[in-house]
Amino acid sequence: xxxxxxxxxxxxxxxxxxxxxxxxxxxxxxxxxxxxxxxxxxxxxxxxxxxxxxxxxxxxxxxxxxxxxxxxxxxxxxxxxxxxxxxxxxxxxxxxxxxxxxxxxxxxxxxxxxxxxxxxxxxxxxxxxxxxxxxxxxxxxxxxxxxxxxxxxxxxxxxxxxxxxxxxxxxxxxxxxxxxxxxxxxxxxxxxxxxxxxxxxxxxxxxxxxxxxxxxxxxxxxxxxxxxxxxxxxxxxxxxxxxxxxxxxxxxxxxxxxxxxxxxxxxxxxxxxxxxxxxxxxxxxxxxxxxxxxxxxxxxxxxxxxxxxxxxxxxxxxxxxxxxxxxxxxxxxxxxxxxxxxxxxxxxxxxxxxxxxx
Amino acid sequence: xxxxxxxxxxxxxxxxxxxxxxxxxxxxxxxxxxxxxxxxxxxxxxxxxxxxxxxxxxxxxxxxxxxxxxxxxxxxxxxxxxxxxxxxxxxxxxxxxxxxxxxxxxxxxxxxxxxxxxxxxxxxxxxxxxxxxxxxxxxxxxxxxxxxxxxxxxxxxxxxxxxxxxxxxxxxxxxxxxxxxxxxxxxxxxxxxxxxxxxxxxxxxxxxxxxxxxxxxxxxxx
Numbered sequence: 001x002x003x004x005x006x007x008x009x010x011x012x013x014x015x016x017x018x019x020x021x022x023x024x025x026x027x028x029x030x031x032x033x034x035x036x037x038x039x040x041x042x043x044x045x046x047x048x049x050x051x052x053x054x055x056x057x058x059x060x061x062x063x064x065x066x067x068x069x070x071x072x073x074x075x076x077x078x079x080x081x082x083x084x085x086x087x088x089x090x091x092x093x094x095x096x097x098x099x100x101x102x103x104x105x106x107x108x109x110x111x112x113x114x115x116x117x118x119x120x121x122x123x124x125x126x127x128x129x130x131x132x133x134x135x136x137x138x139x140x141x142x143x144x145x146x147x148x149x150x151x152x153x154x155x156x157x158x159x160x161x162x163x164x165x166x167x168x169x170x171x172x173x174x175x176x177x178x179x180x181x182x183x184x185x186x187x188x189x190x191x192x193x194x195x196x197x198x199x200x201x202x203x204x205x206x207x208x209x210x211x212x213x214x215x216x217x218x219x220x221x222x223x224x225x226x227x228x229x230x231x232x233x234x235x236x237x238x239x240x241x242x243x244x245x246x247x248x249x250x251x252x253x254x255x256x257x258x259x260x261x262x263x264x265x266x267x268x269x270x271x272x273x274x275x276x277x278x279x280x281x282x283x284x285x286x287x288x289x290x291x292x293x294x295x296x297x298x299x300x301x302x303x304x305x306x307x308x309x310x311x312x313x314x315x316x317x318x319x320x321x322x323x324x325x326x327x328x329x330x331x332x333x334x335x336x337x338x339x340x341x342x343x344x345x346x347x348x349x350x351x352x353x354x355x356x357x358x
Numbered sequence: 359x360x361x362x363x364x365x366x367x368x369x370x371x372x373x374x375x376x377x378x379x380x381x382x383x384x385x386x387x388x389x390x391x392x393x394x395x396x397x398x399x400x401x402x403x404x405x406x407x408x409x410x411x412x413x414x415x416x417x418x419x420x421x422x423x424x425x426x427x428x429x430x431x432x433x434x435x436x437x438x439x440x441x442x443x444x445x446x447x448x449x450x451x452x453x454x455x456x457x458x459x460x461x462x463x464x465x466x467x468x469x470x471x472x473x474x475x476x477x478x479x480x481x482x483x484x485x486x487x488x489x490x491x492x493x494x495x496x497x498x499x500x501x502x503x504x505x506x507x508x509x510x511x512x513x514x515x516x517x518x519x520x521x522x523x524x525x526x527x528x529x530x531x532x533x534x535x536x537x538x539x540x541x542x543x544x545x546x547x548x549x550x551x552x553x554x555x556x557x558x559x560x561x562x563x564x565x566x567x568x569x570x571x572x573x574x575x576x577x578x579x580x
Contacts, residue, residue, distance in 0.1 A: 073544070082450070086427075093435040099428050100500075103421055103509055105472050119544040121479065121572040124472040126422070128452040134469060141483045147542055162427075165434050166446035213467040215415075217460040220453060227465075346452025347459070348468060 002140045002199050004206040005150070006065025008057050009298040011193035011285040012040035016060070016302055019284075023303060023310040024330070028284050030189050036175045037164060040191025040286030047091050047159065051111050053194055054156060058116055061152065061196035069117065075198075076148045077113055077122040078139045080132025081156040082290030083163055084108065084124065090160050112154075120148055126290065129252075129344030130213070131155070132195075133293025133352060137211035139199050150200040155291030159192045163289065170221070172256055178287070180253035180280035181260050181324040183317040188254045191286020195294040206301055207355045209337070210239030216347035222258055223343050228266035232339060235351035236270075239337065246276050246353075247336035248309060250300055251326070252343045253280040254287050263341065264322035276339075278326040280312045293342050297352070300340070304333040304356050359485045359540070360533035361577070363523040365402035366556040367395075370516055375425075375501050386457050390448045392423040393457050396496045399519025400458050403492070407523065407531055413490040414467040415458050416477040422470075423449050425501050454496075462492070474552045475573040481524060482540050490525040495552055520556045532580075535559065539576045546571050 009015065012030065013022035022028060030038040045053060062072060084105050092101040109122035125135045132155030139151035167173055167188060174187035199208060212234035216227035236243055249267065253260050267275055281296045288295045303310050312326035338354040369376055378394035379385055383401050386393075396417060426449040430441040447453055451470035459468055466489060471477050474495045481491040499515040500506040506515055524537065549571040558566040558577065566577045 076542075084422075089431065090435070093431055097436060099431045099435070099505070100424065100509065103424075105421065109472070121476055121542055122473075123476040126451040126470045126472070127455065127468070128450050130452075138469065138480055142479070145483050145486060147479060147483070161434055162430055162441075162446075165440055166430060166443075166449075169440045169443045169446055213469070214465055215455065215459045215468040217456060217463075217465070220447060220456050230465075344452055345447065345450050346454075346456040346468075348452040348455065 001201060002143045002208045003202060003204040004197055004208065004301065005200045005202050005204055006061045006198040007196060007298045007301065008060035008064060009195040009295060010042055010053065010057055011295060012042060012191055013284055014043060016298065019299060020302060020306050023284060027313055030286060037173060038175065038189050040189065041159065042192050047087055050088050050158065054112055054154065055115055057194045057196045058112055058152060058154060061198050065198045071150060072117050073119045075118055075150040075152050076120040076142060077109055077118045078135040078151050078153045079109060079124045079156060080135035080290050080293055081124065082126055082128050082131050083157055083160050084126060086160040086162045087158045090162065118152065127344060127348045128346055129289050129292060130342045130348045130350045131290030131293065133342035133350045134213055136197065136208065136293055136352060137213055137350060140208050140211060143199055143201060150198065153197045153199060153294060155195050155294030157192055157288045157291035164190055174255065177314045178255045178283045179314040180251065180255045180282065180312060181264065181319060181322045181326055182315050183319040185255040185257065185260060187256050188287045191288045193285050193288040193291055193295045195291060195298045197294050197297060205356060208352065209355045210235050210353035211350065212238055213350040216349060220346055223262050223347065223349060225262050225265035225269055228263060228343060228349060229269035231349045232266065232270045232341065232351045235353050239353040241337060243271050245337050246339045247334055248277045248279060248338045250296055250338060250340040251278055251280050252341040253282065261321050264324045277331060278324055279309055280326050281310065283312065283314045297340060300338065307333050309333055359482055359524055359537045360527060361522055361524055361535040361537060362529050362531050362533050363403050363405065363407060364556065364559050365399050365521045366560060367399045367402060367519045368516055371499050373503065375499060384461055388444050389457060390426050391501065392425060392498045393448060393454050395498050395517055395519045396454050396458060396494060397461060399494055399496060399521045400461065400492060403521035403523055404462060409462065409490045411464060412466040413464050413492065414481065414484045415455055415464060416469050416471060416481055416491065416493045417454055418471045418474040418477045418495050420472065420497050422451050423454065424498060428500065475570045479542065479573060485524060485526050488526060490529065492521065492523055494519065494521045535577050535579045537575055537577050541574050543572055543574055
């Protein structure tokens with residue numbers, strides 16, 4: 001059995017504790033980064049703080065789990081990120097017009113492991129939007145199979161124009177609001193955030209009971225309902241439960257026309273007409289891509305700990321094609337099973353099952 | 359855990375990068391040098407072997423897809439324009455996994471990772487769960503020679519695409535080697551390079567103890 005022993009989050013809605021206050025507001029507005037493009041930015045950080053921000057996130061999570069020096073030393077380190085060191089390389093590109101100056105991606109794990117004192121295996125997983133959800137699933141497997149006692153999983157996605165312009169080139173960005181499943185949704189608003197989740201066999205109220213990763217080779221950019229349904233079903237099976245046992249689904253819902261439609265169809269395939277309550281968290285922190293796995297897990301856990309499930313903001317009108325109404329009012333947290341979906345470019349899709357209880 | 363097949367493609371480009379697409383058995387539209395390099399190694403490893411749809415794929419790479427990343431960075435920061443959508447898409451590591459999975463009709467787990475040792479450990483767990491696993495170690499050279507020399511400060515720049523097909527004892531083909539005594543270790547100051555592992559597979563030696571930075575294992579040829 002693999003539990004969540006500690007965690008931390010730094011996002012557009014500030015740190016773990018302050019995020020709860022923001023989650024209880026009725027709206028959250030991202031900032032404008034040029035004439036049209038909006039972005040969810042972490043307040044008061046500088047691009048050159050890159051390693052310090054990662055270090056702080058890991059230390060905050062270690063402190064929340066109260067780990068000893070030995071426990072830290074024997075932990076494995078898994079990082080999930082899609083942009084990796086692009087934020088740093090962009091600074092050099094802007095300043096010196098030098099492209100790809102800082103090559104070695106291993107520096108991220110080395111830097112953090114050396115500073116914190118982690119001496120077990122270190123890994124960076126990069127599978128687009130599923131990077132840190134996949135890191136959580138792979139870390140769980142490592143613990144379950146007794147390869148390590150504990151894994152420190154970090155999701156990193158910091159501001160970089162590479163991703164913003166890349167998504168813009170596919171015309172996937174919204175210039176208005178991030179509105180999951182809404183009839184008038186018109187795309188993604190990206191965001192930056194970093195979070196750390198510590199997994200171990202030490203019992204806690206939050207257990208990672210299942211997870212699955214599957215590739216969909218139908219289209220490199222668009223998921224299919226069959227594959228999304230199949231990854232959810234496999235994750236549910238791996239938790240030794242049935243779809244009827246799922247109480248709440250945290251959807252991936254990027255708010256693009258096509259992706260939300262496909263996720264909705266997949267939900268109906270898995271749950272038939274008995275769709276559990278739906279919560280979408282991206283309207284609070286943006287689509288944080290490779291870090292969304294740990295970010296949205298931490299947001300959900302911290303909300304549950306505080307006794308509630310956040311409402312899904314920005315939803316106004318039902319889209320008949322999706323036929324999904326997310327929870328538009330705050331709900332009381334319940335003991336039970338939570339399914340968390342993460343889908344990405346390259347057909348890389350994953351789902352996690354979280355159990356909250358005694 | 360058994361090795362059923364391996365490939366060890368290495369190239370030392372002197373001027374231009376070689377055209378790997380010409381060497382591929384199955385070709386795909388809009389793929390770039392890195393993706394073709396990965397496909398080339400994987401196709402050579404798989405030959406005619408058929409594996410289950412639920413098999414896993416791991417690609418480890420130090421630097422990932424550098425040439426498409428450079429094209430996107432140049433478009434944004436030197437030319438002040440939007441990148442070409444397919445350069446952006448190819449630069450995403452999951453795209454390479456997509457093409458490898460499509461090539462071999464795989465629908466299981468696909469992971470892009472920064473080191474081969476960790477890929478072996480994760481693949482080992484998949485094999486314990488009765489999955490066949492294809493693991494690659496792929497790195498490309500930068501096509502811009504001047505930039506290449508400047509960044510790597512080395513004369514010999516290698517491109518490689520090395521692959522292992524591993525499984526429990528469940529494939530119809532005969533395994534070529536057995537991997538045993540897989541253990542994670544704390545940081546080892548003088549680790550073997552993964553090149554040694556592939557050199558051993560190509561050699562006439564019968565047994566090899568791999569001691570990496572955080573992983574040790576034994577390989578015995580069958």
